[in-house]
Amino acid sequence: MRGNISADDLTILRELERKVLWLASWTIHHANHVRDNTDGLKVGGHQASSASLATIMTALYFHTLRPSDRVAVKPHASPNFHAIQYLLGKQTRDKLENFRGYHGAQSYPSRTKDIDDVDFSTGSVGLGVAQTLFSSLVQDYVRAHGWGLDRPEGRMVALIGDAELDEGNIFECILEGWKQGLRNCWWIVDYNRQSLDAVIREGLWQRYEQLFRNFGWDVVILKYGSLLEAAFAEPGGERLRAWIDQCPNQLYSALVFQGGAAWRRHLNDGLGDQGPVSKLINSRTDEELARLMTNLAGHDLPSLLEAFECVDHDRPVCFIAYTIKGYGLPFAGHKDNHAGLMTPAQMETFRKAMNIRPGHEWDPFEGLNRTPEALQNFLDKVPFAAAGSRRLTAPRFAAPEQLAVTIQPEMSTQTGFGALLNELAREKTDLVSRIVTTSPDVTVSTNLGGWVNRRGLFARETLADTFRSEHIPSTFNWDFSDKGQHIELGIAEMNLFILLSALGLSHTINGERLIPIGTVYDPFIARGLDALNYACYQDARFILVATPSGITLAPEGGAHQSIAEPLIGLAQDGLAAFEPAFVDELTVILAFALDYIQKSGDGGEVSERNWLRDETGGSIYLRLSTRPIEQIKRPMTAALRQSIVDGAYWLREPGPNCQVVVAYTGVVAPEAIQAVGFMAEDRRDVGLLAVTSADRLNAGWTAALRARERGLVHARSHIERLFAELPPHCGIVTVLDGHPATLAWLGAVGGHRVRPLGVEHFGQTGSIPDLYRHYGIDADAIIAGAQALTPGKPIRHLRAM
Ligand SMILES: Cc1ncc(C[n+]2csc(CCOP(=O)(O)OP(=O)(O)O)c2C)c(N)n1
Numbered sequence: 001m002r003g004n005i006s007a008d009d010l011t012i013l014r015e016l017e018r019k020v021l022w023l024a025s026w027t028i029h030h031a032n033h034v035r036d037n038t039d040g041l042k043v044g045g046h047q048a049s050s051a052s053l054a055t056i057m058t059a060l061y062f063h064t065l066r067p068s069d070r071v072a073v074k075p076h077a078s079p080n081f082h083a084i085q086y087l088l089g090k091q092t093r094d095k096l097e098n099f100r101g102y103h104g105a106q107s108y109p110s111r112t113k114d115i116d117d118v119d120f121s122t123g124s125v126g127l128g129v130a131q132t133l134f135s136s137l138v139q140d141y142v143r144a145h146g147w148g149l150d151r152p153e154g155r156m157v158a159l160i161g162d163a164e165l166d167e168g169n170i171f172e173c174i175l176e177g178w179k180q181g182l183r184n185c186w187w188i189v190d191y192n193r194q195s196l197d198a199v200i201r202e203g204l205w206q207r208y209e210q211l212f213r214n215f216g217w218d219v220v221i222l223k224y225g226s227l228l229e230a231a232f233a234e235p236g237g238e239r240l241r242a243w244i245d246q247c248p249n250q251l252y253s254a255l256v257f258q259g260g261a262a263w264r265r266h267l268n269d270g271l272g273d274q275g276p277v278s279k280l281i282n283s284r285t286d287e288e289l290a291r292l293m294t295n296l297a298g299h300d301l302p303s304l305l306e307a308f309e310c311v312d313h314d315r316p317v318c319f320i321a322y323t324i325k326g327y328g329l330p331f332a333g334h335k336d337n338h339a340g341l342m343t344p345a346q347m348e349t350f351r352k353a354m355n356i357r358p359g360h361e362w363d364p365f366e367g368l369n370r371t372p373e374a375l376q377n378f379l380d381k382v383p384f385a386a387a388g389s390r391r392l393t394a395p396r397f398a399a400p401e402q403l404a405v406t407i408q409p410e411m412s413t414q415t416g417f418g419a420l421l422n423e424l425a426r427e428k429t430d431l432v433s434r435i436v437t438t439s440p441d442v443t444v445s446t447n448l449g450g451w452v453n454r455r456g457l458f459a460r461e462t463l464a465d466t467f468r469s470e471h472i473p474s475t476f477n478w479d480f481s482d483k484g485q486h487i488e489l490g491i492a493e494m495n496l497f498i499l500l501s502a503l504g505l506s507h508t509i510n511g512e513r514l515i516p517i518g519t520v521y522d523p524f525i526a527r528g529l530d531a532l533n534y535a536c537y538q539d540a541r542f543i544l545v546a547t548p549s550g551i552t553l554a555p556e557g558g559a560h561q562s563i564a565e566p567l568i569g570l571a572q573d574g575l576a577a578f579e580p581a582f583v584d585e586l587t588v589i590l591a592f593a594l595d596y597i598q599k600s601g602d603g604g605e606v607s608e609r610n611w612l613r614d615e616t617g618g619s620i621y622l623r624l625s626t627r628p629i630e631q632i633k634r635p636m637t638a639a640l641r642q643s644i645v646d647g648a649y650w651l652r653e654p655g656p657n658c659q660v661v662v663a664y665t666g667v668v669a670p671e672a673i674q675a676v677g678f679m680a681e682d683r684r685d686v687g688l689l690a691v692t693s694a695d696r697l698n699a700g701w702t703a704a705l706r707a708r709e710r711g712l713v714h715a716r717s718h719i720e721r722l723f724a725e726l727p728p729h730c731g732i733v734t735v736l737d738g739h740p741a742t743l744a745w746l747g748a749v750g751g752h753r754v755r756p757l758g759v760e761h762f763g764q765t766g767s768i769p770d771l772y773r774h775y776g777i778d779a780d781a782i783i784a785g786a787q788a789l790t791p792g793k794p795i796r797h798l799r800a801m
């Protein structure tokens with residue numbers, strides 16, 4: 001017995017290992033050669049990559065893992081994952097037959113698109129890996145706050161391709177994990193020494209080993225399987241071990257590909273006539289020799305089971321498991337095998353070797369030696385699958401319609417945000433207890449300081465603010481405790497988004513809902529954009545507050561100003577973007593956000609009222625600014641509140657003969673208001689549209705178009721209703737501190753001419769008036785745009801200049 005497993009169970013696991021390899025290979029083969037596949041895109045990278053991980057995944061899923069454990073599977077090992085879930089009764093044959101097809105099993109494991117309980121999506125290499133680390137931290141956060149203690153602690157496990165470790169975000173998160181006292185995290189590196197293009201550099205494992213140890217990880221190197229270990233114990237075995245240890249990656253891979261005779265030739269040439277070791281080699285047939293020389297620990301169930309079983313602590317562990325890319329398949333080890341596919345003839349040989357009868361390729365137990373009853377009995381008891389569905393749920397927390405805050409006559413949205421959180425921090429509601437804020441070293445400069453002073457920083461170990469205990473005056477109390485509600489991150493924005501992804505899945509991973517709010521400078525969204533996209537793809541729920549933004553950050557210059565971000569807000573799926581101008585708008589939007597992020601993602605129905613996905617919810621992006629602007633004193637009516645949420649309202653209603661509409665977003669409100677005032681005498685019935693969310697306006701519009709095309713003739717979106725009375729000859733000037741394309745589409749809604757103003761080129765230092773003038777988003781530019789769009793006498797204000 002090794003690794004706490006009976007000989008009988010080990011035999012069954014060996015059968016399942018073959019089955020996983022077969023089913024994954026057949027799934028891929030089927031998608032390419034059996035199913036009609038005319039799109040020309042052959043399955044790339046799956047076959048060899050899956051074979052590489054088949055043994056490790058068999059050991060984990062069928063023996064080691066528990067229901068509380070969560071796994072991110074290397075993207076190209078998805079066929080293994082689907083095969084395992086198929087054997088466990090959680091994936092259908094239909095979906096496997098349709099692998100990579102429409103509504104079939106996904107090419108890369110997907111939480112949102114697959115039916116077989118994917119814990120964490122993967123696909124963009126490196127991100128799923130970091131997700132496991134941050135999920136461990138979130139698990140600790142939840143438990144430290146006293147929630148979910150009736151569930152056992154889980155391990156967060158990443159199955160990692162060795163080349164995946166080239167991604168910088170992995171190193172960023174290792175550093176953060178060390179700072180935050182990471183526990184219960186296992187990373188298993190599939191050390192096949194191959195990437196997509198190439199065989200990797202020699203000795204990388206030593207660099208990894210050092211690195212992980214430096215950051216407090218336990219490192220377990222799984223190099224030799226049990227056959228090799230036994231051979232090393234034979235006379236001459238040590239010589240054999242030395243030969244393998246010195247064998248370059250390239251040569252090893254080439255010999256794996258060539259097989260037994262080549263191994264023998266090279267070993268004999270390399271070792272010469274050495275007596276015992278030659279005897280060791282010569283006592284084996286070519287086939288036995290090939291099996292021995294490729295018996296790496298990553299393909300040796302007993303070695304793996306024992307290694308996993310031996311971990312007796314909760315510190316993070318990195319297993320470096322030696323494997324062979326394409327193990328068990330004809331192109332094993334070949335450096336070109338990443339996108340390698342078996343030919344029909346090779347598949348036929350493989351089928352026979354696996355004892356599979358034609359027509360029985362999908363039968364779960366076909367070709368195995370144990371009886372179906374024995375196998376099914378084993379599968380029924382697999383611990384990982386014992387608890388049923390892995391999707392947990394958590395109740396929602398009621399959010400108010402609007403938040404309260406004192407609005408100063410002049411105020412910026414960023415100050416408003418800080419004040420709103422400061423007010424929330426005073427409240428003793430369940431909702432507020434679930435808020436967790438985080439920021440990559442810009443907590444203070446994004447105005448979260450007041451909230452943090454009241455709610456404290458999170459750390460598993462209490463750490464007092466020495467400045468405070470030494471009575472040195474400071475605006476900020478930085479006391480850390482396990483009840484704190486702010487997670488302070490280092491500067492890496494990738495970490496921010498992956499942490500938001502982990503926090504934002506807590507309701508389904510931990511069964512405990514969190515309300516995550518992350519702050520970042522708007523331009524640096526781009527630094528973590530792929531991780532933001534990843535978080536949204538997994539349907540994680542969070543509020544992203546991006547501030548400051550735009551060229552409004554005038555003296556900071558082009559390196560800190562954002563231009564493209566409003567387009568990200570418009571285009572990013574799963575993220576509703578808002579850019580308020582006034583703080584009262586923000587009080588409404590933030591309240592909406594607190595509710596919207598908690599809505600269930602099921603169904604994807606659109607609301608009949610505004611044709612948005614308001615029933616399904618999503619995440620929220622608020623683009624804010626540091627520029628103080630004069631606030632409007634007005635009552636917040638229910639209708640205004642609704643319009644702010646729907647994306648726009650008339651700040652000045654257009655009259656029946658309206659010649660010009662100025663539609664603005666965000667911080668350029670004063671310029672738009674001023675411009676409308678200046679042109680009022682020279683253009684008739686000018687309208688002023690406040691756009692609080694170009695994203696929601698646009699989404700509602702396209703959804704309504706689609707609905708009408710489907711025959712719902714009365715479908716009308718919010719922007720269509722707002723523009724319904726505009727005369728056809730009226731022109732629209734749009735303006736924002738961001739890329740003009742964000743609002744340019746407004747002209748297409750009712751077929752009006754548009755002059756879109758915005759920022760298209762890198763900013764520079766200057767004052768706000770300097771830069772608004774230079775980039776053409778000031779009142780004069782708006783008036784000039786209006787004059788060019790509409791007939792009539794020149795507008796006096798421009799003439800006067
Ligand atoms: C961010 C990103 N860049 C590039 C790719 C394309 N890609 C997919 S797999 C791969 C190489 C993976 O090598 P490794 O991680 O060692 O896995 P193996 O195939 O060897 O199992 C690359 C470059 C990707 N999926 N994601």
Ligand SMILES: [Mg+2]
Pocket residue numbers: 161162163190191192193194195
């Ligand atoms: Mg690799």
